[in-house]
Amino acid sequence: MGNFHRAHQAAYIDDLLEHGSDMRWGIVGAGVLPGERPGWQKLRDQDWLTTVVEQDVEHIDARVTGAMVDFLAPGDAAAIVERLCDPSIAIVSLTITEGGYFRDASGAFAADHPAVLGDAARPESPATVFGIMLAGLRRRRSAGIAPFTVVSCDNIPHNGHVTASALKGLAGVRDPDLAAWIEDNVACPDGMVDRITPRTSDEQVLLLRERFGIEDNWPVFCEPFRQWVLEDHFPLGRPALEEVGVEFVADVAPYESMKIRILNGGHAALAYPAALLGHRFVHDAMGDPLIRSFLDKLEREEIIPTVGLIPGTDMSAYFRSVARRFGNPAIADTIQRLCFDGSNRQPKFILPVARDRLRATGRARGLALVSALWCRYCQGSMETGGRVEANDPQWDRLRETADAARARPGAWLDMSDIYGDLGQSEAFAADFREELRHIWDHGTASALSRFASAGD
Numbered sequence: 001m002g003n004f005h006r007a008h009q010a011a012y013i014d015d016l017l018e019h020g021s022d023m024r025w026g027i028v029g030a031g032v033l034p035g036e037r038p039g040w041q042k043l044r045d046q047d048w049l050t051t052v053v054e055q056d057v058e059h060i061d062a063r064v065t066g067a068m069v070d071f072l073a074p075g076d077a078a079a080i081v082e083r084l085c086d087p088s089i090a091i092v093s094l095t096i097t098e099g100g101y102f103r104d105a106s107g108a109f110a111a112d113h114p115a116v117l118g119d120a121a122r123p124e125s126p127a128t129v130f131g132i133m134l135a136g137l138r139r140r141r142s143a144g145i146a147p148f149t150v151v152s153c154d155n156i157p158h159n160g161h162v163t164a165s166a167l168k169g170l171a172g173v174r175d176p177d178l179a180a181w182i183e184d185n186v187a188c189p190d191g192m193v194d195r196i197t198p199r200t201s202d203e204q205v206l207l208l209r210e211r212f213g214i215e216d217n218w219p220v221f222c223e224p225f226r227q228w229v230l231e232d233h234f235p236l237g238r239p240a241l242e243e244v245g246v247e248f249v250a251d252v253a254p255y256e257s258m259k260i261r262i263l264n265g266g267h268a269a270l271a272y273p274a275a276l277l278g279h280r281f282v283h284d285a286m287g288d289p290l291i292r293s294f295l296d297k298l299e300r301e302e303i304i305p306t307v308g309l310i311p312g313t314d315m316s317a318y319f320r321s322v323a324r325r326f327g328n329p330a331i332a333d334t335i336q337r338l339c340f341d342g343s344n345r346q347p348k349f350i351l352p353v354a355r356d357r358l359r360a361t362g363r364a365r366g367l368a369l370v371s372a373l374w375c376r377y378c379q380g381s382m383e384t385g386g387r388v389e390a391n392d393p394q395w396d397r398l399r400e401t402a403d404a405a406r407a408r409p410g411a412w413l414d415m416s417d418i419y420g421d422l423g424q425s426e427a428f429a430a431d432f433r434e435e436l437r438h439i440w441d442h443g444t445a446s447a448l449s450r451f452a453s454a455g456d
Contacts, residue, residue: 001029001039001071005095006050007197007222009153013067015244022240027067028083031074032096032129040074042217051208051219055330059224062212077125077132084136085145090236093151094163096129099344099393101156101166105420109169120173130170137167137186138178149187149234155264156348157256160190160231189231190252194259196325197222198333223331229255254310261303261353262315263322268349269303270295270326271338272373276444278384279335286327290445293452295323298366306356336391342374343394343418351422358425368431369451375412376439378402383444406440409433 009027016022029048031040043050048068054061072079083089094100104110111117119131126132137147150167152159167186172179197220204221208214228241232248242248249255267282273294274285285291304315326333350370357364378395379402380388392398405412409432413423422428439447 001031001036001043001068002095003200003220003222004193004195004197005093005153006065006068007052007220008193008195008226008228009093009095010050010067011052011065011226012228012241012244012246013239014063014065016239016241017067019243021243025067025239026069028089029068029071030080030083030132031072032077032080032127032132034075036074039218040071043068043071046217049216051212051214051216053204053208053219053221054224055221056224056328057330060211060330061224062208062214062219064214064216077127077135080132081126081135081139084133084148085139085143087145089148091149091151091234091238092133093153094129095153097341097344098154098156098348099341100129100154101162102128102130102169103162103166105347105417107162109165111169111173116170116173119170123174128170130166134167134171134178137182138175141178141181146236147182147186149189149236149238151189151191151230153191153193155193155260157260157352158190158253159256160188160252164188187233187235189233190256191231192227192229192252192255192259194227194263195222195225196328196331196333198331198337201332204332221331223325223328225325227259254308257307258310258313258315258318260349261307262299262319263325264345265303265349265353266295266299266319266322266326267338268342268345269298269370271335272342272370272377273444273448274335275339275377275388276373276383278382281329282333282335282338283327283329283331285335286323290448290452292323294366294448297452298370302357302364302366303353305360306353336389339377339391341392342378343392343398346371346374347418347420351419354428355422358422358428362427363431364428365431365435365454366451368428369435369447371412372409372432372435372439373444373447375402375405375409375436376444379406405436409436412436 048071049064049066051062051064102110102113102116115128119126119128126135140147150163152163156162168179168182171182208216208219228246229252230248231252270285270291273291279285299319307315354364354367378398380399401411413419413429
């Protein structure tokens, strides 16, 4: 029930309720992790209402949304499973970040993950979101209740397929019959979601109070732009979301590729050079000619060529719109947010593009530079002075490996759970070594300038 869900899926459902043509739907929140309890308490104290504030340079608008009708206490898996067995629950949506799907470096379900093995050993006391859903599905099957549809709202290519693989993979560890039933009966449509939504700051809470007179414990500030593209596969029915701007298409994959590679890949590429050069906000980074030139060339020459065609869509124009959104100072999106969890985000947004570029051209120099900048950041020292705060679930390991990579760059690419076969590519490894050494010898600004001017 974090900021993105409340600014995106919940806002669409609220729009539909305001529209008045499909009043059957509402949202029951469910927090899997005990750490989500502070947010639950804030929303409980205001009857699950959320103020959504849309903001750009020339526009600010606030609306109180009320699509959420309940929010089950985070960490109470038994209560969530019980609610999942309610026949009125037709759709379960997931906003659990890219790292929540238990995937290995090849993209396959990681059946040997400790959390997966724990849920497989104790299926009646699940601790993961997939274990909880499986418990609900198992009980619905036993009671003769049709299974709910599962909709991933995370930035993962083919997220419906990935979600189904996780459900079937966990079920198959202990109960192959349940895995086969899921294969035949549980719908997991693909979807693409898009709205830049940073964390809420204390300053924003104060702004909302002073500008609009609204007291909100946990408002959401976001850009006006939003997009949701969905495969139309909902056996138990769905909200009439097409009435409020959701696009239903036969094949979501081209839209996923466009957004994940150009927008999320752009965020993942600019995050670490911006941090190393001391930028706090994304719009400040976009105003830095070095970073902007680096990003423009990287997108134009290495990222956009890997994106498939969408009839009627100009990819260069799409990137220009993304760049304008990145440069929106009213959002105050932080570089720290973009840097968070690189061990999950880089394998989703950067490394698959590098593999495609290597297959197509034999080189991926700019993307190797992105990896080198990430490595340099994880070493933990800023070029502007000071230390980098821990910013990844694997921070201790990343920092130790980045230290080793200063003398032996290959140590970074040896993290096979992150790089997979990409770390064995001689062309990628050679570019990575050269870029990392240049960063250490001459600095981030020099590395960006050298890449941006190459070939001019």
